[in-house]
Amino acid sequence: MATRSPWPRPLSLPCCCLLLLALGGPGFFQSHAVEVDVKDLSNNTCIYAKWMMSFLIKYETNSSEYKNATLKPSVNVTHDGSTCGNSTHAPLLAIQFGAGHSWSINFTKTNETYQGNIISFTYNTSDAVFKDAKTKGPITIVVKDPMHPVKLNTVYKCHHLDSIEVANVSLFFWDVILQAFVQNGTVSKNDSTCEADRSTVAPTTVANLTTASITTASITTASSPLPTTTSKPVEKPLxxxxxxxxxxxxxxxxxxxxxxxxxxxxxxxxxxxxxxxxxxxxxxxxxxxxxxxxxxxxxxxxxxxxxxxxxxxxxxxxxxxxxxxxxxxxxxxxxxxxxxxxxxxxxxxxxxxxxxxxxxxxxxxxxxxxxxxxxxxxxxxxxxxxxxxxxCSLDDDTILIPIIVGAALAGLIVIIVIAYIIGRRKTYAGYQTL
Structure with a gap:
């Protein structure tokens, strides 16, 4: 579902006191991996995440046309409201970036597994990237996280690019490293690789992701590949x-x-x-x-x-x-x-x-x-x-008839002229000087 009311500031609970957010990656069209380490009052890690993300948004202009805009976290990312959770509130990972944009996800667990629950994304069409937007202000979408359950005390890893589409928004995620409900404050050494990575053969590293009119986030390290698509069809498409x-x-x-x-x-x-x-x-x-x-x-x-x-x-x-x-x-x-x-x-x-x-x-x-x-x-x-x-004119065979007739007449005229010239030359060659 999508709403047009501003998303409330995430709850800031007493049990969460420290969070480290790091941004990095070279390149002129630089994209930033977001790294978050949520700690409790005892300075123990409860959520660790590092991932790449980008948002492709379609919006209506004042002229009733539709345009695309792209958002991605940059160097001014903040992390207000991220929390380890307690008995009444689920752990929450939240970031804010740009001119009033924010993204968050909360987590749930069973006795054996954990998984993402609800994703909320707010984008502000008052931002300059939404040129001539008809509606100004924050717009929020809420969607269920499609992530499959992961075993507790295991780090979820997925290099493969995945997307979620809701309303007029496409959310892209890749190079995800995540562990919620970290035990004893130490990120696990056990990995759980997503199915897409297991089925991808020979992934290709992509240094940057640049665009002509829309800029989408890019991979910034050699250890962060996207899958390669190498299809070369030459036959007529279906x-x-x-x-x-x-x-x-x-x-x-x-x-x-x-x-x-x-x-x-x-x-x-x-x-x-x-x-x-x-x-x-x-x-x-x-x-x-x-x-x-x-x-x-x-x-x-x-x-x-x-x-x-x-x-x-x-x-x-x-x-x-x-x-x-x-x-x-x-x-x-x-x-x-x-x-x-x-x-x-x-x-x-x-x-x-x-x-x-x-x-x-x-x-x-x-x-x-x-x-x-x-x-x-x-x-x-x-x-x-x-x-x-x-x-279309290409299908209109009626215009081919005069073209064909004209071409045939032109060819006939050329043949007659050539034959006349050859005949004249032979006639002149038949007279000898006495």
């Missing part, structure tokens, strides 16, 4: 059918095959598999967004807008594309890129746009999207089905 609902009615329809062309260290083609892709987004009267999130941590946002023409008619078009690739490709850095100055897939409002031939959407010089068998209708969907389609 065609996916995607839709969004407003209540019980479909408000956006999309059908397409998607292929990413990424040029980092070397060009790589990546097919998006619709069978393992999650669909989210939003519908509006003048702006709509389709977000696709596949199982390999690839996020693609298509933002559509409505415009008025000089003929007092309304048309829709693809205005913006944003892509975030969290998993590295061939050992290269994860990336984020966007293009907010598009004007393609243009047709009348109330119609659908269709293009069966392959099209290329330029995001950046190093990142393009290839679409196949495209059909899209982001507004005014009637009876949960597509309206009449406006075909």
């Amino acid at each position: 065609i996916g059918n995607y839709s969004l609902k407003d209540g019980d009615k479909i408000c956006l329809l999309a059908t397409m095959g998607l292929q990413l062309n990424v040029s980092q260290e070397k060009p790589v083609l990546i097919n998006i598999n619709p069978k393992t892709t999650n669909v989210t987004g939003s519908c509006g009267n003048t702006s709509a967004t389709l977000r696709l999130n596949d199982s390999n941590r690839r996020f693609i946002d298509f933002t559509f807008a409505v415009k008025n023409t000089s003929a007092n008619t309304q048309r829709f078009y693809l205005k913006e594309v944003n892509i975030t690739l969290i998993s590295s490709i061939n050992g290269s850095e994860p990336l984020n890129a966007g293009n907010n100055n598009l004007s393609i897939w243009d047709t009348f409002l109330g119609s659908s746009y269709m293009c069966q031939k392959e099209q290329t959407v330029l995001v950046t010089e190093d990142l393009q999207i290839h679409t196949f068998d495209l059909r899209i209708q982001p507004f005014k969907v009637q009876d949960n089905k597509y309206s009449k389609a406006q075909e």
Whole structure:
């Protein structure tokens, strides 16, 4: 659930007196591992945690458009309210950073295990990173921690990147080292590795995670790898059918095959598999967004807008594309890129746009999207089905006929001219001087 009321300051209980928070990591686009050591009144550790985290947030602007912003803990992190807990309050790990942002998690235990319970994240849209935000002020989301139970007196470790999505927020965590309910004030030497790390082969170290328009947190030490994704599909991608609902009615329809062309260290083609892709987004009267999130941590946002023409008619078009690739490709850095100055897939409002031939959407010089068998209708969907389609010029075979006829006539003229020149030369060669 998400609320728009400020999250209250975490409880500060008498049993918790000392907490050490360390930030570190080189690099110009520097990201900071957060290290927290919560101690009780006897100076004994009760919670130890070190992890990397980043937040990708979608928000509405004053022009009813949607944009993305990224938050990450930086050097001004504080830790008010972290506590060892007591008989009435659960242990709590809490941090605050930036312009009014905070994150916390509490823990529960049984006789044999412990685990995270409730995660709370508050972001403040009054921060400058939320440019032209329609709603100003703190917004809180609360979500159940998906972490599996861990044996007591064991340190949970997980290098693998994991994410939690709730409302318009994606929370990313990786390089996690955690022990709650530390016994005798000493962090255990026994490890419990997450299943994702056990199933990951040859992880690749990523030094930094930088973005073109959104900056996401990065790994700062050589011992903190992200998993490598090295898929190189070359065949035509599967065609996916995607839709969004407003209540019980479909408000956006999309059908397409998607292929990413990424040029980092070397060009790589990546097919998006619709069978393992999650669909989210939003519908509006003048702006709509389709977000696709596949199982390999690839996020693609298509933002559509409505415009008025000089003929007092309304048309829709693809205005913006944003892509975030969290998993590295061939050992290269994860990336984020966007293009907010598009004007393609243009047709009348109330119609659908269709293009069966392959099209290329330029995001950046190093990142393009290839679409196949495209059909899209982001507004005014009637009876949960597509309206009449406006075909793209690539599919319009009628314009090929005059082109073919013209080319044939031009070729015929060239042949006649060449034959005439050759004939003239032979005629001149037939006369000899006496």
